[in-house]
Amino acid sequence: MARTITSPTTSFTSSFLGGTSASSVNPALTDPNDPFYAFLRPPPGETLEERNERERREAEARKVNDEIDEMLRAEKSAMKKRKKPVKVLLLGQSESGASCVKLSFFQMTYARKAWKEEHSAWRSVIQLNLCRTVNLILDVLTEEMAFEGALSIPSSPGDLVSSTTIPAAAPSSSITGKLGTPEIEELPREATAGTSVVVDKGKGKGKGVERLASPVASPHSYSTPRTPHSPDASQPLAPLHFDEKHKLLKLKLGPLKRVQRDLEVRLGAGAEELSPALAGAAMTEAAPFGGVGEGMASGSGSGSAVGAGAGSAVAERGNATSGAAGVSSFFVPPSRRGPQEFYVRSSTGWKAALDRLRPQTLGASASARTSFERASGKEAARDREAREAKETTEIMAACREDIAALWGDETVRTMLARKRLRLEERGGFFLNDIDRIAVPDYEPDDSDIVRARLRTLGVQEYRFVFEKGLELGQEWLMYDVGGARSLRAAWPPYFDDLNAIIFLAPISCFDEKLAEDRRVNRLEDSLLLWKAVCANKLLKHTQLTLFLNKCDLLEKKLEAGVLFRNYVPSYGEGKKNDVETVTKYLKQKFREMSKQYSPQPRGFYAHLTSVVDTKATAVTLATVREGILREHLRGADLI
Numbered sequence: 001m002a003r004t005i006t007s008p009t010t011s012f013t014s015s016f017l018g019g020t021s022a023s024s025v026n027p028a029l030t031d032p033n034d035p036f037y038a039f040l041r042p043p044p045g046e047t048l049e050e051r052n053e054r055e056r057r058e059a060e061a062r063k064v065n066d067e068i069d070e071m072l073r074a075e076k077s078a079m080k081k082r083k084k085p086v087k088v089l090l091l092g093q094s095e096s097g098a099s100c101v102k103l104s105f106f107q108m109t110y111a112r113k114a115w116k117e118e119h120s121a122w123r124s125v126i127q128l129n130l131c132r133t134v135n136l137i138l139d140v141l142t143e144e145m146a147f148e149g150a151l152s153i154p155s156s157p158g159d160l161v162s163s164t165t166i167p168a169a170a171p172s173s174s175i176t177g178k179l180g181t182p183e184i185e186e187l188p189r190e191a192t193a194g195t196s197v198v199v200d201k202g203k204g205k206g207k208g209v210e211r212l213a214s215p216v217a218s219p220h221s222y223s224t225p226r227t228p229h230s231p232d233a234s235q236p237l238a239p240l241h242f243d244e245k246h247k248l249l250k251l252k253l254g255p256l257k258r259v260q261r262d263l264e265v266r267l268g269a270g271a272e273e274l275s276p277a278l279a280g281a282a283m284t285e286a287a288p289f290g291g292v293g294e295g296m297a298s299g300s301g302s303g304s305a306v307g308a309g310a311g312s313a314v315a316e317r318g319n320a321t322s323g324a325a326g327v328s329s330f331f332v333p334p335s336r337r338g339p340q341e342f343y344v345r346s347s348t349g350w351k352a353a354l355d356r357l358r359p360q361t362l363g364a365s366a367s368a369r370t371s372f373e374r375a376s377g378k379e380a381a382r383d384r385e386a387r388e389a390k391e392t393t394e395i396m397a398a399c400r401e402d403i404a405a406l407w408g409d410e411t412v413r414t415m416l417a418r419k420r421l422r423l424e425e426r427g428g429f430f431l432n433d434i435d436r437i438a439v440p441d442y443e444p445d446d447s448d449i450v451r452a453r454l455r456t457l458g459v460q461e462y463r464f465v466f467e468k469g470l471e472l473g474q475e476w477l478m479y480d481v482g483g484a485r486s487l488r489a490a491w492p493p494y495f496d497d498l499n500a501i502i503f504l505a506p507i508s509c510f511d512e513k514l515a516e517d518r519r520v521n522r523l524e525d526s527l528l529l530w531k532a533v534c535a536n537k538l539l540k541h542t543q544l545t546l547f548l549n550k551c552d553l554l555e556k557k558l559e560a561g562v563l564f565r566n567y568v569p570s571y572g573e574g575k576k577n578d579v580e581t582v583t584k585y586l587k588q589k590f591r592e593m594s595k596q597y598s599p600q601p602r603g604f605y606a607h608l609t610s611v612v613d614t615k616a617t618a619v620t621l622a623t624v625r626e627g628i629l630r631e632h633l634r635g636a637d638l639i
C-alpha cells in the first residue's frame with residue numbers, strides 16, 4: 001500500500017512513517033532504488049490482520065512524532081520571542097540601595113567574571129569613602145576644639161558664655177562663622193541638647209538663620225529629636241576636653257584632605273557634589289519625576305539621550321550617549337559644595353571611571369600598550385594614575401594607626417554621639433575595617449563593594465545574556481538611575497516597554513531628611529514616589545516589586561530607642577516599637593497606596609531586605625527574577 005507524507009513541511013521522521021492521504025507518494029515506499037525502500041515496504045505476504053496491526057502502530061508513532069514536531073516549533077518560537085529583552089528599572093530615592101541591588105543581582109551573581117575584574121577598581125571608591133568619614137570627623141573636631149577655645153578664652157567680659165549652658169535660641173552664626181570648611185558648614189549645630197536646631201545658611205555671615213522645628217534628622221545633620229535614649233534635656237552637658245593628642249591627630253591626618261581631593265579627581269571629571277538648594281528642592285508632589293526647571297526628557301530606552309538637566313543616559317557597554325544639556329546648572333562649584341557624599345557623573349561614565357582604575361589598565365606592561373595609546377599620551381596619563389593610586393594607598397596605610405586612634409578615642413566618640421552623627425548608618429562606612437583596608441595590598445571583597453557608596457548620576461544600562469538553563473539566550477537589560485530629585489526627570493523615558501520595576505524604599509530613614517531638601521522626610525518622599533509610580537499610566541502593565549530596604553539599620557535604630565511614632569503620627573500609641581510591627585505597618589501602607597492609585601488592579605509583591613546582606617539578597621532576587629520572567633513569558637503568550 002502506498003504511504004504518503006502528511007505535509008511538505010512535515011519532519012524528517014514523519015515523512016518516512018507516511019500518512020493516509022494519497023496526495024503525494026513517499027518514494028521510500030514505492031521506489032526500489034530508494035535506500036529506505038527495503039526497510040519500509042510492507043513485508044511480503046502480509047495478512048490483513050498483520051497489516052491492520054502495522055498500520056495502527058505506525059499511526060501511533062506518527063502521533064508521537066507530530067507532538068514532538070509541535071513542541072520543537074513552539075520552543076523555536078519561544079526562543080525567538082525570548083530574544084526580546086527583559087527590561088527592569090531600579091527606582092528609589094537617592095541612597096535607597098538601587099545600585100546595591102544592581103551589583104548583587106547581575107554582577108555578583110550572574111556576571112561573576114566581570115564582577116571579579118572590577119574588584120580592584122573599587123579600592124579607590126572605598127578609600128574615598130573612608131577618607132570622607134575621617135575628614136568629616138576631623139572637621140567636627142576642629143569646630144569643637146575652636147568652640148572650646150572660644151569659650152575658655154573670652155575676648156571681652158560680655159562674650160562670656162557658660163560652657164555648659166548655651167541659650168537655646170542663640171543664633172549659631174558666631175559658631176559656624178569659625179568653621180570655614182565646606183564639609184560641615186551646612187550641618188546644623190545643636191545649641192544645647194534638646195533645644196531647637198539652628199542652621200546658619202548665611203555661611204558665617206550672620207544671615208539667613210533657619211530654625212528647624214520639625215523632629216526630623218538627616219544623616220548629614222547633627223540633629224535628632226529628643227528620644228528616651230538621649231541625655232536628659234534638663235541636664236547641662238559636661239564640656240568636652242580636647243588635649244594635645246587631638247591636636248596631633250588633626251595634624252597627622254591632615255594629608256587625608258588632599259587624598260580625598262585626588263581620589264575625587266581620579267574617579268572622574270564629574271566628581272562634583274549636589275547642592276541641596278539646587279537638587280530639586282522645588283519639586284512638588286504633582287511633578288514627582290521632575291526637578292527644578294527640568295522639562296520631561298524625551299527619547300526612550302537604551303542609548304537614547306536623556307538630557308534636560310537630568311544628567312545624561314549612558315549605555316554602559318561603551319556606547320555612551322550625550323544629552324547633558326543643562327547638567328552644569330545643577331552642580332555647584334567646589335567652593336560651594338555641600339556635605340553630601342561623592343558621586344561620579346554618568347556623562348563621564350561611572351563604570352568608565354572604574355575602568356580607568358582597573359589594575360590591568362594601570363599596570364599594563366609597556367609592550368602590551370598600543371602605539372596609538374603611546375602616541376595619544378594615554379600611556380603617560382595611565383602611568384600618572386598608577387603612581388597616584390600607589391601614593392594614595394601608601395598614605396592611607398601610613399595613616400592607619402592614627403585613624404584607628406581617632407575612631408577609638410572616647411572624647412571623639414562622645415562628641416559624635418552628642419552631635420547625633422551616626423556614622424555607622426551612613427553608606428560607605430568603613431572605619432571598623434581600617435586594619436584590613438588601610439594596607440598596601442588591600443583588595444576589596446564582595447561585602448566591601450556592596451557597602452561602598454558611589455552616587456549614580458543619570459542612567460546606567462547593564463546588559464546580560466543568560467547562557468545556560470531554561471533562560472538560554474534570554475537577554476536582560478537593567479537600568480540603574482540616580483534617585484536624587486533633580487535626576488528623576490530621567491526616569492520616564494524608561495517607563496515605556498518596561499517589564500518590571502524594582503522599587504526600593506529605605507525604611508530605616510523614617511527620622512531622616514532628604515539631603516536635597518531638608519524640609520522633606522525621607523520616608524514620606526519614598527511613599528510619594530511609590531504613589532507616583534503606581535499611578536503612572538505608562539506603567540499600568542509593569543510589574544512592580546517593592547523592596548522595603550535597610551531593615552538591618554531600621555532594627556538597630558529601633559533598638560537604640562528611636563521611636564517610630566514620633567515621626568509617623570498615624571502609627572498608633574499602643575503599637576510596639578519593634579522591627580516586626582513597624583515593617584508590617586509600612587508594608588500595609590505601601591500596599592494600600594498600590595491598591596488605591598494603580599490605574600488597574602495589580603499584584604503587590606513586597607520583600608523586606610537588607611541588600612548589603614548579599615546571601616539573603618541573592619535568594620530574594622532569584623525569586624524576583626523568576627517572577628519577572630514568568631510575567632514576561634506570559635505577556636508573550638508563552639505560558
Ligand SMILES: Nc1nc2c(ncn2[C@@H]2O[C@H](COP(=O)(O)OP(=O)(O)OP(=O)(O)O)[C@@H](O)[C@H]2O)c(=O)[nH]1
Binds near residue numbers: 450453454550552
Ligand atoms: N546597612 C545597609 N546599607 C545599605 C543597604 N542598602 C544600601 N545600603 C548602603 O547605602 C548606600 C547607598 O546605596 P546605593 O545603592 O548607592 O544607593 P542608590 O539608591 O543607588 O543611590 P543613588 O545612586 O544616589 O540614586 C551604599 O553605601 C550602600 O552600601 C541596606 O539594606 N543596609
Ligand SMILES: [Mg+2]
Binds near residue numbers: 099100455482
Ligand atoms: Mg545608585
